[in-house]
Structure formats: structure tokens, C-alpha cells
Amino acid sequence: MKKQFIFALVLLLGALSFAQKKELKTVEKAIKSGNFADAKSAIKSTEPLMANADDKLKAKFYFLKGQALYANGTGSNTDIDQAIESFDMVEQVEGPKGKYGSTIEDLKTQMLNNFLTKANAALQSKDYIASSSGFDKAYRMSPKDTTYLYYAASTAVTGQDYDTSLKYYEELRDLKYKGITTEYTAVNKESGDVEPFDNKDMRMVALKLGTHTAPKEKKTESKSAEIVKNIALIHLNQGNDEKAIEAMKQAREQNPGDLSLLISEANVQLKMGNKVRFKELMQEATLKDPDNAELQYNLGVIAAEAGEKDAAMLYYEKAIELNPSYTDAYNNIAVLILAEEGSIVEEMNSLGNSSADNKRYDELRAKRVEIFESAIPYLETTLKLKPKDVQAAQTLMNIYRGSGQTDKYKAMKAKVEALESGN
Structure with a gap:
């Protein structure tokens, strides 16, 4: 049996x-x-x-x-x-x-290329959700290429799919992704511009052909601060303020000397309306790197966005003190000064024809001219450092006209026309 x-x-x-x-x-x-x-x-x-x-x-x-x-x-x-x-x-x-090992490797290579082709095509057509999905699949196919996951997160957040982007960013954070790469640049002899190259070999070809000179290499900044900042901002966007602050806190505890994380936290605090904490963090940033002109400039931008005009002016002036050729700092100071014009013009337009109104109108017009004259030196310096800055030239042209400087207006008008025509 x-x-x-x-x-x-x-x-x-x-x-x-x-x-x-x-x-x-x-x-x-x-x-x-x-x-x-x-x-x-x-x-x-x-x-x-x-x-x-x-x-x-x-x-x-x-x-x-x-x-x-x-x-x-x-x-x-x-x-x-x-x-x-x-x-x-x-x-x-x-x-x-x-x-099946070798056959699967071939299939995976084919699949990876297919995912990347579709992801890039979707990105070009601004279908960010499809692009994100493609980059995510490329990463799952080739987990060693964590840059694909970074692209998946970036395109998801651009497509406003915040839940998906948060998941990817948190995965990148847990992987301790930094995304540091080497940038290869050289100066174009004809234009004088610094141009990037995809890799060292391509730059070498340009150098041998004689079209470029002065090759340089530098490491890009770590993306870890950007990732943590985006995690915090997504939490903030979703109304999870405490999670946003906690994300920043953890990141700064792990990287206490990371200045970019400090500035990111300042941005988050500003978006939450915590201006006192924002100012404290800004002051801490300047103490950490007091001789960094770019930092001072960026702090000025943040302060200006927060409506802290006086603080922004001080940061821009400090940036110029550290780097007298900092074109954008001169330009932004002019923007801060000219911002006062709006309220003056609004009041001028609201006045009637009485003798009191006419007197007030003359006072406001004189004040407007003072504002123009205060901004002129900064814009003239901007244009001197950056002669092809059309926007600075147009602003100066309008200021010369508004302040009655006819000769300078005509000269600047000719310059603007030449710049706009490409001459």
C-alpha cells in the first residue's frame, strides 16, 4: 500500500x-x-x-x-x-x-534607454508627471544611478504632484544622496563667455580645435540641502508646519556647518511668517561666513522678498564692499530705491486741481526726481560693468526722461535701440 x-x-x-x-x-x-x-x-x-x-x-x-x-x-x-x-x-x-543573466541585462539596458527617452521627451513637452514616472522607472531599473530618482523628484514637484515628489525626496534623503558632480568649463574665444561641457573629452576637443581656452573644473554643490528644503516646503504647502520645521531641524543637526541648510531654514521660517526667527537665522548666516559676497547678496534678495528693505540694502552694500564688481547688487539697490516711486505716482495721480493739490503735486514731483537721482549712480555702474544689460539701459533711459535730463535720455535711447537690434 x-x-x-x-x-x-x-x-x-x-x-x-x-x-x-x-x-x-x-x-x-x-x-x-x-x-x-x-x-x-x-x-x-x-x-x-x-x-x-x-x-x-x-x-x-x-x-x-x-x-x-x-x-x-x-x-x-x-x-x-x-x-x-x-x-x-x-x-x-x-x-x-x-x-538568463546576460539576456536580462540586455533587456534591462533596452528598458532603461526606453524609460529615459520617454522621460526626456515628456520633459521637453512639459508633461512633468509622465517625465517623473519615466525617471522613477529608470531608477528602479538601475538603482545605482540615484540621479534618476533626483530627476523624478524634481519633475514631480514641477508638475505639482507633491505627494509623489515628497516620497522621492524622502527616499533621496534616506539614501544620503548628494548629487555632487564635476563641471567642465572653458572660455569661448569668440564671445568671451564661459561655456559648460558635458564631459572632459568634449572640452578637450574644443581646446584642440582652438575655439576655447582657459579650461576649469569645479565640483558642484551638494543637493542635500535642496532636498531637505523641498521636503520642508512640501510639508509647508500641505499645511504640515511642524513636519516642515522638524525636517529642517533634523537636517541641520546632521550637518551643523552647512550654510545652505541654514539659509533654507530661514526661507521656510519666512514662508511661515516667523520673521523674528528669520532675522535670527540671517544674522547667524552672516556670522558663519562674513566675507562671502554672494551670501550677502542672496541674503539681500531674501530680505527684500520679506519686505525688509533696510536689511536688504545693508546686505547689498556689504556684497559690493566685498566685491566692487557685483553687478546684480548695484542693480538691486536701484530696484529698492525705485520701489518708492510707486506710491508717489499713485498719490500724484489722485490729486485734483486746487492750489493745495498743485503745491502737493510739485512736492511729490521733486521727491520723485530725488528718487531717480539716487538710483542713477547704481544703474550707471551696472551698465558700466555689464554694457549689454538692456533692462538697466531701458530703466536709465526712462529715469533720464522722467528727471528732465534730455541729452542723457537721447544718448541712452540710442544705446537701447542698438542693444535691441543686436548691434
Whole structure:
């Protein structure tokens, strides 16, 4: 009786193995003919049979399942995600040097290129959600290339899919992603501009051709501060103020000397309306790096956005003191000064024709001219340092006209016309 039972069990296992192989042949045949719908259907009916299959059959099953779901790149997002998991399962079952190893590597390369092509095409057409999905799939296919996950997060936030972008940014944070790369630049002999190159070899070609000179290399800044800042800002956007502050707190505890994180926290505090804390952090930033002209300028921009005009002026002036050629600082000081003109013009337009109104009008006009004259030196310096700055030239032209400096107005008008025509 016992022998009969063993014999029956062998027959049962043999029948099961035969069924497994038969179903897999059906899947394989459908894939070869390009009938991926039938292949997916056959995979579903085959899957329950795989529980007791040996590793050889399991590896083949996951290999075919991956192909059926990927469908030469036409599968749905969910199917493609499962296809990636299936190909990973093949390696888990048979090891990295198994029967399907090289074939899967080729397929993964094909899939990766397909994801990146679609992601870049979607980015060009401003379909940020599709672009984000493509970059995410590229990362899942090649986890060592964490830059793809960074692109997925960036495009998701641009597409205002904040839940998805938050998930990606938090994953990047947990991976301790920094995104530091080497930038290769050289000066274009014809234009005099510093131009970037994709890599060192491309720059070498330009140097050998003689079109460029003065090659330089520098490391880009770490993106860790940007990532944490975006996590905080997304929390802030979603009304999770406490989570936003906590994200910044954790980041600064891990990187106490990171100035960019300090400035990011200042931005978050400002967006939350915490002006006192904002000022404290700004002061802390200047103490950490008092001789950094760019920092002083950026602090000026932030202060100006916060409506802190006096503080912004001090930061811009400090930036100029540290770097007398800081064009943008001169320009922004002029912008701060000219901002006062708006309220004056508004009051001038509201006046009537009484003698009191006429007197007030003359007072306001004189004050407006004073504002113009205060801004002129900064704009003239901007244009001296940056002769092709059309916006600065246009502003000066309007100021000369508004302050009655006819000769200077005419000269600047000619300059603006020349700049706008490209001469």
C-alpha cells in the first residue's frame, strides 16, 4: 500500500511538472508572436502552478513574466513595474550568472534607454508627471544611478504632484544622496563667455580645435540641502508646519556647518511668517561666513522678498564692499530705491486741481526726481560693468526722461535701440 502511494505521488509530481512546462511554452509562443495580451493571460493561469516548481522552472517563469508585462515597452505603468520586479526575481532564483543573466541585462539596458527617452521627451513637452514616472522607472531599473530618482523628484514637484515628489525626496534623503558632480568649463574665444561641457573629452576637443581656452573644473554643490528644503516646503504647502520645521531641524543637526541648510531654514521660517526667527537665522548666516559676497547678496534678495528693505540694502552694500564688481547688487539697490516711486505716482495721480493739490503735486514731483537721482549712480555702474544689460539701459533711459535730463535720455535711447537690434 505504501509503495502504491509513493508511485502515485511520483505520477502526480510528473503531471504537475508537465503542466508547468506546457503552460510556459504557451507563454513563450505568445511572446515570440508579439501577442502580449495572450502571454499575460497565460502567465496568470500559470502562476498558481509555480509554487512547487523547481528553481529552473521558476527562473524561466519570471523571465517570461517580465517579457510579457513589459510588452516591448507598451505595457502599462503597473505592468512595467511588475516586469522590473520579475526580472529581479530571476536573479534571486538563479543567481547573477544564471541562464538568463546576460539576456536580462540586455533587456534591462533596452528598458532603461526606453524609460529615459520617454522621460526626456515628456520633459521637453512639459508633461512633468509622465517625465517623473519615466525617471522613477529608470531608477528602479538601475538603482545605482540615484540621479534618476533626483530627476523624478524634481519633475514631480514641477508638475505639482507633491505627494509623489515628497516620497522621492524622502527616499533621496534616506539614501544620503548628494548629487555632487564635476563641471567642465572653458572660455569661448569668440564671445568671451564661459561655456559648460558635458564631459572632459568634449572640452578637450574644443581646446584642440582652438575655439576655447582657459579650461576649469569645479565640483558642484551638494543637493542635500535642496532636498531637505523641498521636503520642508512640501510639508509647508500641505499645511504640515511642524513636519516642515522638524525636517529642517533634523537636517541641520546632521550637518551643523552647512550654510545652505541654514539659509533654507530661514526661507521656510519666512514662508511661515516667523520673521523674528528669520532675522535670527540671517544674522547667524552672516556670522558663519562674513566675507562671502554672494551670501550677502542672496541674503539681500531674501530680505527684500520679506519686505525688509533696510536689511536688504545693508546686505547689498556689504556684497559690493566685498566685491566692487557685483553687478546684480548695484542693480538691486536701484530696484529698492525705485520701489518708492510707486506710491508717489499713485498719490500724484489722485490729486485734483486746487492750489493745495498743485503745491502737493510739485512736492511729490521733486521727491520723485530725488528718487531717480539716487538710483542713477547704481544703474550707471551696472551698465558700466555689464554694457549689454538692456533692462538697466531701458530703466536709465526712462529715469533720464522722467528727471528732465534730455541729452542723457537721447544718448541712452540710442544705446537701447542698438542693444535691441543686436548691434
